[in-house]
Amino acid sequence: MSAHTCFTTGTDSIRRAYTSRRRRAWARGRGLVGELEVPRARIAAPSVFMTDEEQAEQLHRCLGDDSLPLDVRTAGALTLLFGLQHT
Known part of the structure; x- marks a missing residue:
C-alpha cells in the first residue's frame, strides 16, 4: 500500500465520520431521529519510536x-x- 493510499484512506475515513455526525445532528434537530450515541474510533498509542x-x-x-x-x-x-x- 502506498503512502498516498494510506493518506487518502485516512482522509476519506475522517470525512465520512464528519459527514455522518453532521447528518445525525441535522436529523436530530428536525426531530426525525432520537438520541444516537456513536462511539469514536480508538486510536492506538504509538509503539515504535x-x-x-x-x-x-x-x-x-x-x-x-x-x-x-x-x-x-x-x-x-x-x-x-x-x-x-x-x-
Missing part, C-alpha cells in the same frame, strides 16, 4: 536536502522538533 540518532538524521535531511519540497521539509522539521500531529 525512532532513536535519537535517527531523529537527528531525519531533521538534518529536512533542513538541508533541497531535493525535497519546502512544505514537506517544513512539516517534517516541525514534527521532529515539536511532535506535531498531522491531519
Whole structure:
C-alpha cells in the first residue's frame, strides 16, 4: 500500500465520520431521529519510536536536502522538533 493510499484512506475515513455526525445532528434537530450515541474510533498509542540518532538524521535531511519540497521539509522539521500531529 502506498503512502498516498494510506493518506487518502485516512482522509476519506475522517470525512465520512464528519459527514455522518453532521447528518445525525441535522436529523436530530428536525426531530426525525432520537438520541444516537456513536462511539469514536480508538486510536492506538504509538509503539515504535525512532532513536535519537535517527531523529537527528531525519531533521538534518529536512533542513538541508533541497531535493525535497519546502512544505514537506517544513512539516517534517516541525514534527521532529515539536511532535506535531498531522491531519
